[in-house]
Every structure is written in structure tokens, then in C-alpha cells.
Amino acid sequence: MRHPNGVFVMALSGLGGPEDLIALDRPKGHRIFAFPYLMFAPAFVLIASVSFIPLGYAIVQSFFRSPTLQLGRFVGLSNYGDFFLVRQGIETVQNSLIFVAGTVLIAVPFGFALAMIVNTPIPFRGLFRTILILPWLISNLVGALLWAWIGNPQYGLLPYLLQQIGITMPNIITNPAAAMVSVIVASVWASTPLVMVFVLAALQSVPSDLIEAARIDGASPWRRFRKITLPLVRNTTMMAVVLTSLHAFKSVEIILVMTGGGPNGATETMATKVFHEAFTLLRIGVGSAGAVMIFLLNLVFTLAFVRVLRTEHGA
């Protein structure tokens, strides 16, 4: 069919091959397949407007000293220096690592174990699955408030219960280590369901035939888990590790609500420092520099992960 503009429009006959796409015939004979780009455009515009444009603006802002969202004076890389060197900047990197590692190292094994349990035919399995997913459905803000109340030194449930059995719980508001533990606990609570859902889906996609074949082959339950189940759910579990890490690295609500970054910066992470710099101290440039660093670190981490996955698939 010849299009009025002198462009060939090929028939849309079925799906799959390049012949199904609208092709624009160029004089030199090479074609641009416009159809996929047209389909892709609305999503791209949406994501660009809420994600790429603010990101680009943050990158620009990170080179300026601006008291408001208007660009101020160009200062080169000094905002980056300020972010890391002033007001316990390096400690925030360390705190971020502790917070992320704590969350991932507890939430992933815990979520994995829960997935294994709710994947076995136990009574009330559906009910357990629903209850265990709830923390994921509740906003992090509400979750953080709940944990702040539970752990509150004056009227919290946990210090009270521990007191009944003779244990004095460290004060999560004044004790730096206790404060960090408390925000990690809340973060684990919020992250575990995601891991559980991921791993559960992967476990359910392991064909029962394989497990039965391994049983007949004489493999013990532990060997079946290690040699059959685990390799087959490994990639999905790794994906859960990455998502949990990225989320924890960016997380601000739990820490802001529970400790506000305190006591004395003990729970201030890079993400909460970005918030404090930009919105409390109104140092938009320094905050932007921190946000850009978080973005870059996450990007490197994600790319490294994708590369690892790709190498393994190619093997």
C-alpha cells in the first residue's frame, strides 16, 4: 500500500516478523521501523518528565550553589566535596553501608525461609501468605511509626516485654547502636515480603517432576535443595537482593520517622543527608550532589549485576 506521503506502509498481517511493522522507505533503501518507537513514545515521555528531567536538573544543580530551586552561583565540584567532607559526610557513607548490608543480610535469608515455609502444604497456607505480605502493602511511613511506638523507651511494647523477663532494652533514641539496630529491624520488616514473594514465585516455577526425578535418583532432601531447587531460584533471589539493596540505599522514611538520623548522626545515611541538606538546610546544590552520587552508585551496582547475570546465561 502506498502512503500519501510517499511512504510505504506494509500490511499488518499477524505478529512477529519485521514485515509486520510500518516501514518508512528511504530513497537509499534502508528502512526505519517507526512502529515500535511510536508505541514506546507515550511511556518514554511520561518517564522522561518525572524521572529523566528531574535527574538532569539535579545533575545541573549539583554544580551550583542555590538557596532555592532557581540556579545560583556555579561552584564546580565543591558541592560534592561539601557533601562528603562537611557534617559527618563520610560517616553517612558508612551508615548507608551498614543499613543496606543489615537489611539485605537479614531480609533475604528471612524472606527465603518464609517462602520455603509457605511453599510447603501447611494448614492455612493462604492465610499465612496474605499476612506475611501485609508489611509490603503498608506504607513505609506507617511501618516506621509502628516500630517507633513498639520500641519507644517510655511506653513501647518491646522494652516492656523485655523488662518482664529481666532484660533492659537499650534506648533506641539515645543509644547510637540501638538506634541503628531499630531502623534496620523496621527496614527488614518492610523488605522481607518482597523477597518472600520473589522467592515464592521462583520456587513455584520449579517443576515438581525435577524434584521427583531427584528423589528417585537417590538425592537426600538437603541435596535436592542444594543441587536442584537452589540453582533454579538463584537468579530470582539475586534479583531480590539487588532490589532490596537499591531500595534500602534510597530509603529515607523509616530513618526520618524513627530516629531523624540521630542520635548525633548515628543513623544519618547518604539518603537522609540528601534530605536534610536540601530541605532542612536549603543547600539544594549539596543535596543534589548527594542524590547524584546515590544514583551513580546504584547505577554501577545494577550494571554490575546485569553483567553477572548475562555472563552466567552465556555459559
Place this chain on the structure above:
Amino acid sequence: MSVAVSLRSVRKAFGTVKVIHNIDLEIVPGEFLVLVGPSGCGKSTLLRMIAGLEDVTSGQITIDGEVVNDVDPADRDIAMVFQSYALYPHMTVRDNLMFGLNARGFDAPEKTRRINETAKALGLEQLLDRYPRQLSGGQRQRVAMGRAIVRDPRTFLFDEPLSNLDAQLRVQMRVELKALHKRLKTTAIYVTHDQVEAMTMADRIVLMRGGHIEQIGPPLELYDRPATTFVAQFIGSPTMNMIQGKAKRNGNGHVLETNDGLQLPLPPDARVTNAQSIVLGLRPEHIVVTDAGLPYLVDLTEPLGREILLYGSLGATPICVAPGVRLDVEAGGKVALQYDVAKACVFDAASERSVRHGA
């Protein structure tokens, strides 16, 4: 004669649903036994019970004289080939074969020897370092078979191993499998819903229906002397013609009189009484087209190459004729039929059981 696998009063229920009713069965060493039947007849469940993948609700299963009801599948010394092949997707062919040997603690030289031997026997030598996803359907099937053979078990269990292959490959694998069994002489229990597979491969067929055994016997016995109308119609293609009517005395013997008044001779040894409702079973190849005989109206012809099948009606009863040759008969034509009375089957209409052949 010793017994390799025996089932005594075996029953299986899933909750309140009974799927296997009181099965008794003995399999002799080296036998190739085929469990065949329509979907849902319980044949796969029975096989899985022998494998130990399903519990036995009541009754007893023994392998080589040992009661195995509570023995783990790993300790039954069986190997199973699954319909899906169940190859471990993250392991190479070599590791797939190795897995069962590792779990059983063979030493390295023995493992290598067995894997090389099996790979050679099944033509897998070039594929040992490939992953299952890099193999064709037929190759995967062979690997699944190899994984069973490499362990040299007491009994092979096959759960519809050929149903995922295309028709041509299925015929080829059928022949290979039979040759393999001849060589290894290991007891094999094979589940299929395909009666052709059952007929061509079995030493004995167990035909199941609704959790019961309908008939056990060598393939040709089931074909020639079916115990019930169900067996008669399940075994054989095209299926056996079934003509309903009543027995009527005629001289010393009986004939079958159809509702539309046709009279068909019955074999003299058919144990029928006057006016008994019966079914006469005629294999299509036992009917011949003649100059004089029963009036037959041809509705349709089906050329198979070697012969042309005729589909038509004898009075009100649809009948298929397999003349064995290419007859020059057109659809719509009228011909006369005769049949080999000695080879006819006779069933009681109410019980559906044979009233001939000593049943």
C-alpha cells in the same frame, strides 16, 4: 517363577476420591508390562505408587519380595523416565547422568565407565557437554532414558515417555526402546494412553478403566479375545464394530437379530440364551465385501494407501470395513458383506462382558 514387582489389593484415595480400587498384579523379572487406558483411569497414579512418589492407601507393593510401601523412592532401586523428561536444566548431559551416580556414592572410574557406556549405547557421546536447552526433543528423550539406564536399576518405570515427540520420532523411539529392553532385559513398567504403543511394545498389557483392571494379557490376546466391550473398543484401530441386538434360537445355535430385523450368525460356542440382549463385535478386517450377503451402504471411503477403508451402515448400525486391498467402491454405493464368524466376539449387553472365549 519368581516375581519382580507385585501388587496385592492395592488401593489409592485422594481424600474421599477413590482412584485405584483393589488392584492385584504380578510382574515377572525381565517382563515389559504396559499399563494402558484412557485419561484418568489411574495408570499414572499406579506407576507413581510403585515408584514411591504416591502413598499406598491400603494393600501391599513388593519389589523383589521386599514390601516397599514405606520405603523411600531412593531406596527402591528403580529408575523412572518422565513424560516431561525432567532433565535438570542447569546441568550438562554428563551431570544429568552423573547426578544419580553421585547420590549413590559410586567411585570416579566407575562413574566415568558407566557414563561412557550409556552415552555410547544411546548415541549421546557428542552431547555430553551440552545443556538440555541445547538439545532437540528426541535428544532430550534419549538423555532421560540414559539417566535411567546409567544407574542399572532393578526396574524401569516409564510414564508416557514418548507422548511429547512427533509421530515419526515416536515410532523410531518405540523400536529403539524395544531393542534396548531386549538387550538389557530389565523389568519395565510402561504407562501410555496410546494403544498402538501398548500393542507393539508390551509382553503383557494391563488395560485399566476407572481405577480397575479391565483385562491383563499378551497384546494379541486382548486383541483377539477381549474380555469386555471396553477392551474390544479400546484396542485396535479402526475400532471394533459393535452390533446390538437380541439372541434368537436358530436350529442348533443362535443368531443375533438387530432391531431392524437383520439376522447375523453367532459363533457356536457363544453362551447365549434366547432373547438375551447381546452385542456382536466384529473387527473391520474380519469383514469381507462379497457378491451376496448382508446389505451394506457405503457412506465414506478413507484411502490409506495399502487399502481403502469403508465407512457405512448395516441397517441402522454404523460399520467400518477394512478389506485389506483397494476396492473399487464409491461413497453412496451398495455392496454385500460377510464376516468370519469364528473370529467374532459376543458380549452380554447388560454386563458388557464376553460370553465367548471362556471369559
